[in-house]
Amino acid sequence: MKKKSKRIKSKKPESKTSFSLTDVISMQDFSKHDIEFILEKASILELMHSSKKKTILFGKTVATLFFEPSTRTRLSFEKAAQDLGAEVIGFADPNTSSSGSKGESFSDTIKVVERYADLIIARTPIEGAPRRAAEISSKPIINAGDGSNQHPTQTLLDLYTIKKTFGKIDGLKIGFSGDLKYGRTVHSLSKALSHYKVDQYFIAPKELEMPQYYVENAKKSGKVKLTEDLYKYLGELDILYATRIQKERFPDPIEYQRIKNVYILDSKILSKVKKTFKIMHPLPRVNEIDPSLDETPHALYFDQLSNGIPVREALISILAGVKK
Amino acid sequence: MKKKSKRIKSKKPESKTSFSLTDVISMQDFSKHDIEFILEKASILELMHSSKKKTILFGKTVATLFFEPSTRTRLSFEKAAQDLGAEVIGFADPNTSSSGSKGESFSDTIKVVERYADLIIARTPIEGAPRRAAEISSKPIINAGDGSNQHPTQTLLDLYTIKKTFGKIDGLKIGFSGDLKYGRTVHSLSKALSHYKVDQYFIAPKELEMPQYYVENAKKSGKVKLTEDLYKYLGELDILYATRIQKERFPDPIEYQRIKNVYILDSKILSKVKKTFKIMHPLPRVNEIDPSLDETPHALYFDQLSNGIPVREALISILAGVKK
Amino acid sequence: MKKKSKRIKSKKPESKTSFSLTDVISMQDFSKHDIEFILEKASILELMHSSKKKTILFGKTVATLFFEPSTRTRLSFEKAAQDLGAEVIGFADPNTSSSGSKGESFSDTIKVVERYADLIIARTPIEGAPRRAAEISSKPIINAGDGSNQHPTQTLLDLYTIKKTFGKIDGLKIGFSGDLKYGRTVHSLSKALSHYKVDQYFIAPKELEMPQYYVENAKKSGKVKLTEDLYKYLGELDILYATRIQKERFPDPIEYQRIKNVYILDSKILSKVKKTFKIMHPLPRVNEIDPSLDETPHALYFDQLSNGIPVREALISILAGVKK
Numbered sequence: 012m013k014k015k016s017k018r019i020k021s022k023k024p025e026s027k028t029s030f031s032l033t034d035v036i037s038m039q040d041f042s043k044h045d046i047e048f049i050l051e052k053a054s055i056l057e058l059m060h061s062s063k064k065k066t067i068l069f070g071k072t073v074a075t076l077f078f079e080p081s082t083r084t085r086l087s088f089e090k091a092a093q094d095l096g097a098e099v100i101g102f103a104d105p106n107t108s109s110s111g112s113k114g115e116s117f118s119d120t121i122k123v124v125e126r127y128a129d130l131i132i133a134r135t136p137i138e139g140a141p142r143r144a145a146e147i148s149s150k151p152i153i154n155a156g157d158g159s160n161q162h163p164t165q166t167l168l169d170l171y172t173i174k175k176t177f178g179k180i181d182g183l184k185i186g187f188s189g190d191l192k193y194g195r196t197v198h199s200l201s202k203a204l205s206h207y208k209v210d211q212y213f214i215a216p217k218e219l220e221m222p223q224y225y226v227e228n229a230k231k232s233g234k235v236k237l238t239e240d241l242y243k244y245l246g247e248l249d250i251l252y253a254t255r256i257q258k259e260r261f262p263d264p265i266e267y268q269r270i271k272n273v274y275i276l277d278s279k280i281l282s283k284v285k286k287t288f289k290i291m292h293p294l295p296r297v298n299e300i301d302p303s304l305d306e307t308p309h310a311l312y313f314d315q316l317s318n319g320i321p322v323r324e325a326l327i328s329i330l331a332g333v334k335k
Numbered sequence: 336m337k338k339k340s341k342r343i344k345s346k347k348p349e350s351k352t353s354f355s356l357t358d359v360i361s362m363q364d365f366s367k368h369d370i371e372f373i374l375e376k377a378s379i380l381e382l383m384h385s386s387k388k389k390t391i392l393f394g395k396t397v398a399t400l401f402f403e404p405s406t407r408t409r410l411s412f413e414k415a416a417q418d419l420g421a422e423v424i425g426f427a428d429p430n431t432s433s434s435g436s437k438g439e440s441f442s443d444t445i446k447v448v449e450r451y452a453d454l455i456i457a458r459t460p461i462e463g464a465p466r467r468a469a470e471i472s473s474k475p476i477i478n479a480g481d482g483s484n485q486h487p488t489q490t491l492l493d494l495y496t497i498k499k500t501f502g503k504i505d506g507l508k509i510g511f512s513g514d515l516k517y518g519r520t521v522h523s524l525s526k527a528l529s530h531y532k533v534d535q536y537f538i539a540p541k542e543l544e545m546p547q548y549y550v551e552n553a554k555k556s557g558k559v560k561l562t563e564d565l566y567k568y569l570g571e572l573d574i575l576y577a578t579r580i581q582k583e584r585f586p587d588p589i590e591y592q593r594i595k596n597v598y599i600l601d602s603k604i605l606s607k608v609k610k611t612f613k614i615m616h617p618l619p620r621v622n623e624i625d626p627s628l629d630e631t632p633h634a635l636y637f638d639q640l641s642n643g644i645p646v647r648e649a650l651i652s653i654l655a656g657v658k659k
Numbered sequence: 660m661k662k663k664s665k666r667i668k669s670k671k672p673e674s675k676t677s678f679s680l681t682d683v684i685s686m687q688d689f690s691k692h693d694i695e696f697i698l699e700k701a702s703i704l705e706l707m708h709s710s711k712k713k714t715i716l717f718g719k720t721v722a723t724l725f726f727e728p729s730t731r732t733r734l735s736f737e738k739a740a741q742d743l744g745a746e747v748i749g750f751a752d753p754n755t756s757s758s759g760s761k762g763e764s765f766s767d768t769i770k771v772v773e774r775y776a777d778l779i780i781a782r783t784p785i786e787g788a789p790r791r792a793a794e795i796s797s798k799p800i801i802n803a804g805d806g807s808n809q810h811p812t813q814t815l816l817d818l819y820t821i822k823k824t825f826g827k828i829d830g831l832k833i834g835f836s837g838d839l840k841y842g843r844t845v846h847s848l849s850k851a852l853s854h855y856k857v858d859q860y861f862i863a864p865k866e867l868e869m870p871q872y873y874v875e876n877a878k879k880s881g882k883v884k885l886t887e888d889l890y891k892y893l894g895e896l897d898i899l900y901a902t903r904i905q906k907e908r909f910p911d912p913i914e915y916q917r918i919k920n921v922y923i924l925d926s927k928i929l930s931k932v933k934k935t936f937k938i939m940h941p942l943p944r945v946n947e948i949d950p951s952l953d954e955t956p957h958a959l960y961f962d963q964l965s966n967g968i969p970v971r972e973a974l975i976s977i978l979a980g981v982k983k
Binding site: 061062064065082083086087089090093094103104294295296297302305313316317320 | 393394396398422424425426428439442443446447448450451452
Binding site: 069072074100101102104119124126127 | 709712730731735737741942953968
């Protein structure tokens with residue numbers, strides 16, 4: 012959100028009871044206090060009666076601008092906004108948006124929509140576009156994913172899921188498997204976890220291993236173990252955060268087939284894991300997690316998805332009330 | 336809806352005052368009691384003041400998943416849900432749904448959406464998909480049409496229209512014209528009418544005549560007459576349910592032109608029919624009914640369409656309140 | 660809106676306190692009184708508290724049928740309807756509308772939607788289609804643009820913007836620049852301004868000059884000046900209404916480049932214009948107005964866009980309450 016000179020500044024800019032951001036663009040912008048503030052707010056909203064929740068943004072309008080389709084994320088944001096009593100306008104698909112085809116710039120689209128909405132949620136294939144939107148807009152912007160760059164609400168719902176499930180984040184042993192080289196969700200969550208005392212396990216083939224930057228960062232806040240073997244540390248883990256290995260990453264399709272199948276989670280893992288062990292996944296999955304695990308107490312991925320609602324409600328309700 | 340072991344069972348599972356279904360998938364699942372229960376509920380909702388109706392599903396969310404576009408059906412369901420005070424999320428078009436393109440299975444899409452919505456309305460080109468959805472989902476499913484298989488809300492609104500117009504269903508003489516061989520609506524309505532004492536008339540060319548199964552079924556509850564001649568029994572009928580003859584059914588386009596024109600309803604019928612005679616049609620029509628009939632008292636097809644609203648409201652309000 | 664014989668006629672059909680139209684199709688249908696009535700109503704709605712506004716159309720449904728995409732116009736209408744408490748159904752794109760592909764006529768689509776909605780907003784590429792819709796429909800129609808023909812809500816928001824900014828319309832000196840030959844917005848606004856005492860300046864290249872019909876019309880209510888030179892009268896103007904010059908109008912692309920650049924508004928104009936001078940534009944702009952002007956007090960184009968909300972609210976609230 013552009014800071015206008017006439018903007019009324021919050022009286023307590025960095026107090027322990029406030030949220031310091033006026034836009035949600037990147038997890039890099041979140042202090043530990045900001046994260047904790049959102050998690051706390053989400054847990055309050057999750058327990059709130061719908062009739063009370065409906066009054067929070069009564070009379071407000073939220074715009075959802077999906078410059079690339081993403082049904083899951085869009086429905087989650089729209090439900091969150093509606094649960095808070097806001098009206099939703101927007102587009103689900105660049106093809107139903109005429110602006111681009113008439114040659115309008117991205118800047119002008121934002122300047123138009125800020126006139127209609129109290130808060131803008133933007134999904135775009137272009138990295139950095141939401142940051143640019145925040146610079147232009149006099150209304151708060153929430154980044155709902157910009158290419159392979161950031162998807163901060165995913166990371167916040169991941170953190171919320173961990174805290175809600177285990178009652179804490181500190182002290183946990185959290186593994187990541189799959190594509191750790193390119194995986195946006197993994198990088199963002201691993202980074203955010205370094206605010207806590209967490210041991211991190213990176214389980215990936217050589218071709219897709221965690222970049223050195225994130226490994227070093229993880230070491231600051233806990234022990235780090237790297238392996239290609241899915242089973243090696245499985246018994247130690249509290250959580251395994253599995254991700255998809257994308258075909259496009261491999262020049263050789265046979266190599267892809269081999270590697271992909273190595274990291275499939277199925278009933279074979281059941282005898283190895285702790286009783287309280289949980290599997291997380293950002294969804295959609297293709298075949299990384301066998302559906303036979305869905306009904307086990309280890310499957311946390313659909314609850315994780317549900318947690319996106321209170322987390323997005325927390326962000327929307329806080330930002331839409333920000334004074335300008 | 337998947338029956339969980341922890342589901343609180345209705346206290347009166349088959350009493351005269353309850354509805355036995357937790358999903359609306361096929362007319363085959365409806366007992367006569369279920370049908371009557373919906374028709375009664377629809378007539379109550381049709382008379383209810385909008386401010387009272389708006390409270391029924393306040394705070395609830397209904398998802399409309401249109402895996403193939405169907406504007407008329409979608410708008411009708413969305414209006415019904417909104418009239419009841421529910422919020423609506425969903426997609427109108429498979430192209431604006433990213434799930435498929437990311438390789439997500441239909442099962443996972445349902446498992447995702449059940450986390451966001453209290454009730455799911457699904458339209459799909461694939462026969463049987465809504466039944467599968469009901470097996471997976473912990474939330475009620477309403478089938479809004481699955482290929483050439485079922486479209487139960489169409490049949491219920493047809494029955495509601497007949498009862499509302501004539502004050503009864505028993506004792507009526509109801510004809511069907513057009514494509515009786517492939518017509519999903521005709522098969523489903525004819526079958527449902529066999530719960531009542533109705534005489535049925537099947538008026539179609541040899542190539543498109545009513546399948547023997549439905550003819551036999553109709554005979555159980557009333558007299559049945561078959562003819563190729565639209566005019567033969569026209570003076571006897573209370574209702575003629577006209578349907579479209581689709582070009583695709585005919586290998587020979589000349590044969591199509593000949594047959595299509597034989598079953599057109601226009602002002603020529605006016606001198607033959609009873610004063611109270613009504614024409615029904617599932618819409619859209621192409622040229623089966625001449626627009627000159629629209630303003631006559633015989634045209635029931637747009638009222639029939641309007642009746643879709645209270646019928647869908649009845650189903651949505653009952654199912655969204657089902658205990659799990 | 661089709662006038663049914665059973666329609667209850669307004670008691671004061673042409674009184675000074677009523678609006679004479681039951682549909683908004685063309686600015687040609689608006690008397691000066693009608694225009695003033697809408698501007699007055701819009702100014703009341705702009706100041707009304709959202710919780711009061713939300714009750715105006717509570718329980719009503721507005722349909723937005725966009726037979727061609729137009730995001731800006733659609734979002735503006737949807738926000739206006741939602742601010743008034745109405746529910747919105749519709750489609751954003753002809754491709755998500757199945758009606759056309761099933762061979763349904765435009766007439767039947769209107770006859771269907773009038774059963775679901777209390778008011779219909781239609782955007783179509785076909786000139787005259789909204790007029791046809793109004794003849795068919797028993798519910799009010801608002802034209803949201805029909806090809807190069809009419810876009811009456813744009814003209815009304817332009818007038819509202821002028822009156823709100825200057826406190827009056829009479830006595831102003833208003834210039835138009837760009838494509839005055841084909842520009843729908845320019846023709847419509849110039850015509851509407853002839854209800855007031857306004858001097859009009861037409862600034863365009865020979866190839867794109869204002870048609871004689873509009874020039875003559877403008878002369879009836881004030882002085883008229885024509886020029887190819889953007890700067891010639893710039894110091895006299897209260898308002899310059901800039902429009903886009905479309906490439907498609909020119910057989911010779913070099914000629915297009917030359918002309919286009921002549922009418923660009925940028926910081927060079929600042930030393931020439933009055934302190935109170937304002938720039939209007941229907942948006943989207945391409946390069947007609949340099950973004951460096953956006954932050955100057957002369958830029959009125961985004962406020963102009965915002966004014967579309969109260970103007971559309973005025974029209975929707977008046978028409979949706981029309982007795983039938």
